[in-house]
Each structure stands twice: as C-alpha cells, then as structure tokens.
Amino acid sequence: MGTGKRPGEGIAIPIASKIQRISDDPAGDAPLQPGQDIQVLNRKQFNLPSPPPTQFHLKIRISSEKNAVKNDHTSPAHVDGVALDIEYLDSNTAKCDEFSHLSWLEPMEVLVTTGGSSPDQPMEKVGFCRAKLIRREMIRGTFYQTMSKPFDESALLAFDLFDRFGMPKDDYENHAIRKGSCSWGPLLDDGDILLIEDIIIEKPHRRLGLGSKVVAALLETTNKRTTIDSFVAILWPESSKEVHFEDLLAAIVGDSGNNRRPEVFDHHDSVAIAWTRSLGFKRIGSSIWFGLPSWCGDSQAAELDNDPPGFERATQDTLPNSIRGQVGDTEFLKATQQYLQQIKPDSQPWFATDKEANTLLHLAALDFLPESVAWIMQQPAAAHLIALRNSSGNTPLEALLQKLEIVRTRSLSGTSITILSDDFNGHTLSMARCTALLKGVKIDTDKDLEQFRYGCTCGVCKDGYLSVRMRLALCFSAKMLFEHLDEDPNHQPGTEWVDYNASIFSHLPSYCIRLLSRYRAAREGGMRLCNHIACCVHDACNVPNETTIDFIVETKEDKPNFIEKFFRCGGSIQALMRCVFQMAVQADDMYGDGSVQDWDEGRIYRDLEPCRNDHEFVLVARKCGYESHRLIMDCSS
Incomplete structure (x- = not known):
C-alpha cells in the first residue's frame, strides 16, 4: 500500500512548533513515577532537530503487557539496535486499569522528563502524551458496539469517521462538501488505529521540538508493534476538547447534526493545526480529524490540505x-x-x-x-x-x-x-x-x-434486503456445507460421519443425530437439501425461507425420497439454514476471515455491485423466519 514509507518519515519540524494544551498539574497525568530514563529517539528517517541544551528523556508506558505480548507483530524492545525504554504497568496496578479487560485496546503513554542525574537536580516531568492503539481487525463485526464502551474520544472517532464495520464513511470520500481537498482512497480501510489524544508540553519547555519528538517516538514504537503498512495515526488538534465533547457527542452519535451544526465544527485551533500539518498529518475530509497512514503523504502538498469553509449562522430564522x-x-x-x-x-x-x-x-x-x-x-x-x-x-x-x-x-x-x-x-x-x-x-x-x-443501495435487493452478494455468500455456504457432508458418506461408518460433522449438527436435536448415525438414506437427504438451498438462493433468486425451499424440494426430482427421510429423523430446514448462515458469517470479510473473497478466486463476488445490505446476516435471517439471536456472537466465539 502506498510507497512503503512509514508514519513520521520526512517529518519537518517548524521552529516555533508547540502544543496548546497545558497541564495544571504536571504530575497529575502520570499514574506511576518514571523509572529509568532513556535518550530521545533520533532515527534518521524522522529528521528530528538536535537535542536542546537541556537533556530530556523519554519513557514509553504501555498499560497492558498481556495484550501487547499477544497482539504485537514483533517485540518493541529494540529498534535498529537502539533500546526503547518500554514500561508496563505492574500486575497489581494493571488490575485497576479501566481498559485492562479490552483485549483490542492498548493505552500508551509517552513521558518526557528532565533532570534526575544528581541529588540536587530532581527529576521533573515536562511533557506527556496519551494515546490508544486500537486493534481494528479484532472488532470489525462489532465495531460500533465495542468502540462505544470507552465512551471517550475514541467513541467520537468511531461514529464520525467510520461505519458500523470500521470502514471509512463514504461521505468523506464522495460527499460534495465533506470530502475535503485531499483524497484518502483506501488508505483508511485496513489495519490498526493509533488515536493520539493528549499532547502536553509545559510552558517553560515549549518551542524546543519536544512535542515532535514525543509523536515521533510514539509512531516509532507503534511501527514495531504492528505489521508493515498496517496502522494509521489519527488526532484531533484542539486545545479545548473537554469543552466541546458533549456537543460533539450529540451531533455525531445522535442525530442533531442534521438539524443543528455544533459550533465546534467551525472552530479551528490554528496553532495546533499548523503544528499537526508540520508532522505530515492531513485533514480527513472536512472532519475535525487529521491522519497519517502507513504512507507518509509527501505526494500531497500541504497547500492542498485546506480547511473546510465555515458556516455563518443567520441572526434569526425566516420561517414563520x-x-x-x-x-x-x-x-x-x-x-x-x-x-x-x-x-x-x-x-x-x-x-x-x-x-x-x-x-x-x-x-x-x-x-x-x-x-x-x-x-x-x-x-x-x-x-x-x-x-x-x-x-x-x-x-x-x-x-x-x-x-x-x-x-x-x-x-x-x-x-x-x-x-x-x-x-x-x-x-x-x-x-x-x-x-x-x-x-x-x-x-x-x-x-x-x-x-x-431496508436501505438498499444497489437497487436490486430481493424484497429490499437480500443483496446479490449476500445471495452469493449463502449459496457458496450451502455448497460448501454439502461438500463437507459428502466426504465419502457411503463407505464411512455413520458414527464417524456424525462425529466428523459434529459442529454442523449442533442445531439438530440429539435424537436426530443418533438416527443420522444409523441411516445412510437420512444422511443423503441432508446433503441433498443443502444443494436445494443453494439452488433456491442462487439459481431461483429467491429469499431462502422455508416456503421457497420447500417449493424447490417439491419441484426437484428426488427419488428415492431421501430428504423426507431426513425430515422424519428430526432434521429440518431451520437447522440447516442456521448452519448455512453461520458458515457465511465465518467467511465474511467483515465478521469472519474474509475467505468469501477466495471462492472462485473472488472474481464473481468482487464483480458484483456492493450494497449497504451485503453484511446484514441478522436482518436476513430474521426476515427469512430463522433464529437470529446470537448468530453473530456464536460465530465470533
């Protein structure tokens, strides 16, 4: 993706760069006392300025060692031979961390200190940065549900920039006003999200490039914790975020954004924005957010990254x-x-x-x-x-x-x-x-x-909700289910066949499973029913409810009547369709492993017109009359 450059490459630091946010309590932002100090990272690709006369030290603190060890692509302990001072919360403190139970969310902190080299020069905290590494691929299927739990800036980010599956909203690419001046294309589609929330440099130490060093160290650490080209750094450069949070929440998460435009959308912290752009960040559409993906973005000139036009409110409305x-x-x-x-x-x-x-x-x-x-x-x-x-x-x-x-x-x-x-x-x-x-x-x-x-955007959804891609996914799932059941059923003992397909039969009653292990004709009937389901969805282009599937079964020549024997043993269309839906969800590119793209080498699926309803498995299952409760949860587990 892109040129292969990493976030932060080619950063040019202005002489007067600074962060507006000021901490009233320099020690209040750090839950732990800093330990061993390290030199500020100064890798060549970041083009950081020479260290100021006073020696500063950076410490990077990761709240959850357990999550980091499990999720990191490589160990962040060394970067090109330079040891990073990575500190984790101790186990007792980690238990009190409000995000410790969220495996997809890894809070990060960068602490800047000076002094401490001698007893008469105590260590002083002069800068602080708070960020969150969001492992997006872990929460695709429940993106909104999961991102709303922290109820902080990450929730605003989720509902403003992304849809329910963590994909960028189409508005910021195609909307006449909100698309902005820079085209992001697919650069926000995949990978982790590094949300940089707070950057605080105390007044006496500003204009020394410390803020830029903090961001560079944060990006450097994240580079080593993620796969190549797999994260985007995002921040909201605003010095008074807390003042606007509730107003933004109502506009972005609620629906007041259509009737009332929050004044914060027209407020621009010019100093913070200029500093942010100096690091290579670009405004995402006309939103309040600035991003730096796993390409550096040098190909887009800064002058092309324009601020959106403001809105001048009338002193009074003209409606009677x-x-x-x-x-x-x-x-x-x-x-x-x-x-x-x-x-x-x-x-x-x-x-x-x-x-x-x-x-x-x-x-x-x-x-x-x-x-x-x-x-x-x-x-x-x-x-x-x-x-x-x-x-x-x-x-x-x-x-x-x-x-x-x-x-x-x-x-x-x-x-x-x-x-x-x-x-x-x-x-x-x-x-x-x-x-x-x-x-x-x-x-x-x-x-x-x-x-x-039902919000169809392709114009051809069957009954308004069953899209062409959904039909294809269900058809392929039914065919794969047939192939799985059809692995040498004639020569394989019934008990072995049932054991081999135990996961598929989890929705069948226990007495039905026992009868299937005894009667080969009933097993054959279940396999044939899978083929009829595929025919109903794809060839006949019907909604796969019990009525339409029954009609297909009756019109197909099925002699001897194996399917009837499957029904007599306790089998049902409902149970098999539950399996079909689960397999489709597990292969989906939002909920599952994306193997739907591999079927027929993905040619048919990708050539079909995409639709808002392509991944609405729960809606389709419910409209077809099948049990949809816990469908997504069961597949995820």
Whole structure:
C-alpha cells in the first residue's frame, strides 16, 4: 500500500512548533513515577532537530503487557539496535486499569522528563502524551458496539469517521462538501488505529521540538508493534476538547447534526493545526480529524490540505412561527400551504430557512412527513430547493439518508449509547416514502417501497434486503456445507460421519443425530437439501425461507425420497439454514476471515455491485423466519 514509507518519515519540524494544551498539574497525568530514563529517539528517517541544551528523556508506558505480548507483530524492545525504554504497568496496578479487560485496546503513554542525574537536580516531568492503539481487525463485526464502551474520544472517532464495520464513511470520500481537498482512497480501510489524544508540553519547555519528538517516538514504537503498512495515526488538534465533547457527542452519535451544526465544527485551533500539518498529518475530509497512514503523504502538498469553509449562522430564522410549531404531516402541510399561497415560485418565502439553513423541504424530510414532501416536490421551486444545503452541508436527501443511517444503527440517551444495528427491521413507510420522493422514484404500491425501507443501495435487493452478494455468500455456504457432508458418506461408518460433522449438527436435536448415525438414506437427504438451498438462493433468486425451499424440494426430482427421510429423523430446514448462515458469517470479510473473497478466486463476488445490505446476516435471517439471536456472537466465539 502506498510507497512503503512509514508514519513520521520526512517529518519537518517548524521552529516555533508547540502544543496548546497545558497541564495544571504536571504530575497529575502520570499514574506511576518514571523509572529509568532513556535518550530521545533520533532515527534518521524522522529528521528530528538536535537535542536542546537541556537533556530530556523519554519513557514509553504501555498499560497492558498481556495484550501487547499477544497482539504485537514483533517485540518493541529494540529498534535498529537502539533500546526503547518500554514500561508496563505492574500486575497489581494493571488490575485497576479501566481498559485492562479490552483485549483490542492498548493505552500508551509517552513521558518526557528532565533532570534526575544528581541529588540536587530532581527529576521533573515536562511533557506527556496519551494515546490508544486500537486493534481494528479484532472488532470489525462489532465495531460500533465495542468502540462505544470507552465512551471517550475514541467513541467520537468511531461514529464520525467510520461505519458500523470500521470502514471509512463514504461521505468523506464522495460527499460534495465533506470530502475535503485531499483524497484518502483506501488508505483508511485496513489495519490498526493509533488515536493520539493528549499532547502536553509545559510552558517553560515549549518551542524546543519536544512535542515532535514525543509523536515521533510514539509512531516509532507503534511501527514495531504492528505489521508493515498496517496502522494509521489519527488526532484531533484542539486545545479545548473537554469543552466541546458533549456537543460533539450529540451531533455525531445522535442525530442533531442534521438539524443543528455544533459550533465546534467551525472552530479551528490554528496553532495546533499548523503544528499537526508540520508532522505530515492531513485533514480527513472536512472532519475535525487529521491522519497519517502507513504512507507518509509527501505526494500531497500541504497547500492542498485546506480547511473546510465555515458556516455563518443567520441572526434569526425566516420561517414563520405557524410552521415551526407543527409536528404532524397534515398540520405541517396545511401551515406551509397557507404561508405560501399566492407566492411566486421565485420569491424569498419559498426559500425561508431556520438558523441552521434548513429549508421547508429539509424540515419536512427530517421529520418524515411524506405528504408535505410530496406537495413541495410538485411545486416549481422544488428544482432549487432540492439542491440547497443546510449548516451541515447536506441537501434534503443527504440529510434524510444520514439521519436514517443513524436511526438504523444507534440511539443516544444522555450519555448512554445503544447500538441498534442487529435489531433493525426496516424503516417506516413514511421514512421510505420520503426517500423515494426525494430520489424522484415513482411509487405505485407499498411493495415498491421495500428497497427504501431496508436501505438498499444497489437497487436490486430481493424484497429490499437480500443483496446479490449476500445471495452469493449463502449459496457458496450451502455448497460448501454439502461438500463437507459428502466426504465419502457411503463407505464411512455413520458414527464417524456424525462425529466428523459434529459442529454442523449442533442445531439438530440429539435424537436426530443418533438416527443420522444409523441411516445412510437420512444422511443423503441432508446433503441433498443443502444443494436445494443453494439452488433456491442462487439459481431461483429467491429469499431462502422455508416456503421457497420447500417449493424447490417439491419441484426437484428426488427419488428415492431421501430428504423426507431426513425430515422424519428430526432434521429440518431451520437447522440447516442456521448452519448455512453461520458458515457465511465465518467467511465474511467483515465478521469472519474474509475467505468469501477466495471462492472462485473472488472474481464473481468482487464483480458484483456492493450494497449497504451485503453484511446484514441478522436482518436476513430474521426476515427469512430463522433464529437470529446470537448468530453473530456464536460465530465470533
């Protein structure tokens, strides 16, 4: 990936680099007293400035030795022959670490000290950095659920930049406003995430390049703890984070970002941002985050990394009180029609907005008012209204789709985040109708709304939720299940056959397993049923519920009737489909090992149109009438 350069290569340190964050208590940030000091790392590729007259020392502290030893690609004890002073919390202290139970999260600290070389020169802490190494590949399938547990800056990062599987949101690559000036492409897709949270250099020791040395040492250590080209460093250069946290939480995790733009989005800490860019970090889209992936990014000139335009709020909104107070569709429509009666289409009242630049069409869409949306879309002014953007940079359609994704994946109540992804059972008809109207799709019946109800983005999901890639994954799983069961069943003793396939039969009753060990015809019936399931999903392009599979079984010539013998022994479509879903989840590139990409060398799967529903196994299983509870959890374990 990229040029093979590592984070921090080619760092150029400005003469006046500094970090704005100031610690009121220099010792308060360090839970332990520093031990043996080491020289500041000064590897050639980091181009660090010469040491200042005062001798400074760096110590790197990793909270969980257990997690580090288990997860590290190589030992971080030496870097090109230079010993790093790596310190772990002792076992007793580690038990009190609030993150010690999270195997995917490894807190890291860099401590900068001076003095201590003689009794009359006590050791003084002059700088501190706090970071978290997030092992993303360990939590792909539960990314939102897992990242919400620390409930700190890492939660903001997860919900702002990434989707529920830890993949970068499409907004920051393709959105007209949020994509920013630098293209990141696939550079944020894979690998670990190093979130740099706090960098504190005490006032008397600023402008000496210490902040840059701290970041360089942190990147150097992370380089040796991860595989090649496998992590991206991300930070939010803001000196007053705590002040804005709750405001950002409501906007990013909740849905207020569509109706109200937090002022922090328009606040720029120019000094911290300039220093961050001097290290090679680039703004990710138009977000508050800056990143440095496992390529250095020298190919993108700093002048191309522009700050997003700010938003000037109106002193007052221009919407009449008669409209702002309406919450129901009928009431909103009536108030809007009365307000706009006999008003020319190009007159200003049609384009009235609130303080957040939400138009009448924005408000109707975000409140899921289909009759109001339909009426506005029929008016001559709609051609202009459909393209206007609110304070969050969204058109009415973009604002609606963003809110629907939030409603589908999580809810925020106070400081409690609830993940709803696996409970999603489709949007309401009002939500779907608003989406169709804004997309200009003609709807004749409620059946035409299915794709909008389930968030289909490919346009061809069966019944709105079963995507082409999902169908292929289930088909391959059924075929692999057949091949696994078909390993010499005629000559293999029944007991051995059952023992060999014990994991597959975990959903069958015990008496059924005993009968399968006795009767070869019943075993043959189970194998044939797997083939019919594959045929139902792929060849017939049907939703694999019991009704459609039964129909396929009845239309296929099956003599003698082995499948009936399988059913008589206690076998069921439900049990086999549970196995099919589990195998598909285990092969999925988000939940499992990604072996779905290896089937047929991945040619068929990769050539298919991707869809928002490609990995919604729980939704598909539930809609097909199968037990979906613990499906993902059971596969993960």
